[in-house]
Amino acid sequence: MEEFALIRHLTDRPPGRRTAAETHLVVGIGDDAAVTELTPGMQLVLSCDTMVQDVHFNSKTMSMYDIGWKAMASNVSDMAAMGAVPRNALVALTVPASVPADRLRELYAGLYACADRYGVALAGGDTTSTPGGLTVTVTVTGEVEPGRALLRSAARPGDAVFVTGWPGRSAAGLHALLAAGARPEAAADEPIPEEAFPPPVRGLVAAHRRPEPSVAAGRRLLAGGAAPALNDISDGLSSEAWEIAEASGCGLLLREADIPVAPELKAYADAVGASALEWILTGGEDYVLLGTLPEEAMAVTAEAFAAEGLPFFRIGTATSAFAGVRLVGIDGEERPVAKSGYNHFG
Numbered sequence: 571m572e573e574f575a576l577i578r579h580l581t582d583r584p585p586g587r588r589t590a591a592e593t594h595l596v597v598g599i600g601d602d603a604a605v606t607e608l609t610p611g612m613q614l615v616l617s618c619d620t621m622v623q624d625v626h627f628n629s630k631t632m633s634m635y636d637i638g639w640k641a642m643a644s645n646v647s648d649m650a651a652m653g654a655v656p657r658n659a660l661v662a663l664t665v666p667a668s669v670p671a672d673r674l675r676e677l678y679a680g681l682y683a684c685a686d687r688y689g690v691a692l693a694g695g696d697t698t699s700t701p702g703g704l705t706v707t708v709t710v711t712g713e714v715e716p717g718r719a720l721l722r723s724a725a726r727p728g729d730a731v732f733v734t735g736w737p738g739r740s741a742a743g744l745h746a747l748l749a750a751g752a753r754p755e756a757a758a759d760e761p762i763p764e765e766a767f768p769p770p771v772r773g774l775v776a777a778h779r780r781p782e783p784s785v786a787a788g789r790r791l792l793a794g795g796a797a798p799a800l801n802d803i804s805d806g807l808s809s810e811a812w813e814i815a816e817a818s819g820c821g822l823l824l825r826e827a828d829i830p831v832a833p834e835l836k837a838y839a840d841a842v843g844a845s846a847l848e849w850i851l852t853g854g855e856d857y858v859l860l861g862t863l864p865e866e867a868m869a870v871t872a873e874a875f876a877a878e879g880l881p882f883f884r885i886g887t888a889t890s891a892f893a894g895v896r897l898v899g900i901d902g903e904e905r906p907v908a909k910s911g912y913n914h915f916g
């Protein structure tokens with residue numbers, strides 16, 4: 571299929587399926603660039619993240635739909651981590667010649683599903699071929715009240731450290747997918763069907779394939795007015811905690827006993843002889859939020875999260891006693907937490 575026909579094939583949504591976010595685009599797909607209306611008085615927030623075949627997914631771990639969903643979700647997550655409202659997205663596709671147009675439509679179904687869920691208008695993009703693997707880069711924009719974006723650098727000694735969900739589940743799901751993919755009966759180049767897993771493991775696999783960014787949690791934290799430090803967990807709790815510690819110039823002391831461990835994560839880790847804590851600290855791709863908040867804002871924030879049905883767990887305290895990140899184990903011993911997480915360059 572010729573390039574422009576392909577773009578139309580991927581992005582032609584019948585008028586009836588256009589979302590409010592899309593109808594607010596002044597100029598959408600089809601010109602040299604998109605034009606959007608800015609909300610008066612708001613600041614623009616910008617970010618991009620890439621997914622690369624055989625780095626972020628392979629033919630067995632993710633379907634085309636999953637790749638599209640997760641490429642959008644990981645970007646929306648960076649808006650959540652700034653306390654921003656996500657608004658628009660651009661999608662750069664780099665496609666091997668072996669991928670037919672209809673497979674790319676599946677990828678777009680996933681992209682659009684996630685964009686629609688979080689109120690994002692897909693405003694344009696770029697399409698090229700490659701002799702290498704499939705690559706999807708999403709650029710996302712959002713907006714935030716002036717001067718209110720939630721920064722990594724806002725942690726202060728004495729603040730409480732919190733997390734807005736159950737990290738480690740995506741890494742466990744990836745482990746299950748890679749193990750299933752290595753079995754001789756696994757079909758080559760086909761995503762492992764979720765029915766291949768017992769129900770508790772399916773939730774872990776779904777956490778890996780279809781993460782839900784924590785936009786409501788980010789907005790709730792901003793609305794609370796206590797200027798929390800915030801990061802989304804893309805590379806693992808330890809590396810995100812290190813980023814907050816370094817950007818803020820203080821230490822973070824975490825308590826293992828307070829870190830939420832989803833029951834199905836614990837059960838799966840035990841079953842395969844892995845460490846749930848290790849997946850939590852270094853697995854990544856969870857897209858839950860990690861942050862800090864002044865102690866006096868904790869009770870009201872926890873109540874507000876509970877009222878909205880959003881998870882919220884205190885897992886430690888920021889301190890001036892040391893730099894970096896340390897963990898008080900279940901045994902009561904304090905030890906340093908390595909800055910390890912997913913690192914593309916080793």
Ligand SMILES: Nc1ncnc2c1ncn2[C@@H]1O[C@H](COP(=O)(O)OP(=O)(O)OP(=O)(O)O)[C@@H](O)[C@H]1O
Pocket residue numbers: 617618619644648804805
């Ligand atoms: N090639 C690049 N050129 C310019 N800035 C970059 C480049 N790559 C990353 N950055 C910037 O570096 C900062 C950290 O980027 P990083 O990708 O680690 O953040 P993240 O998206 O939160 O993490 P992750 O990619 O694991 O989701 C961001 O401000 C980002 O815009």
Ligand SMILES: Cc1ncc(C[n+]2csc(CCOP(=O)(O)O)c2C)c(N)n1
Pocket residue numbers: 619620624625626627628631744804805853854855912
């Ligand atoms: C097939 C396969 N192998 C390994 C992984 C694990 N993985 C890849 S990138 C990344 C961190 C986030 O990336 P980024 O920092 O680019 O946002 C992680 C944990 C995977 N998802 N699929």
Ligand SMILES: [Mg+2]
Pocket residue numbers: 618619620
């Ligand atoms: Mg990034």
Ligand SMILES: [Mg+2]
Pocket residue numbers: 647648651801802804
């Ligand atoms: Mg981030």
Ligand SMILES: [Mg+2]
Pocket residue numbers: 619644645648804
């Ligand atoms: Mg990111």
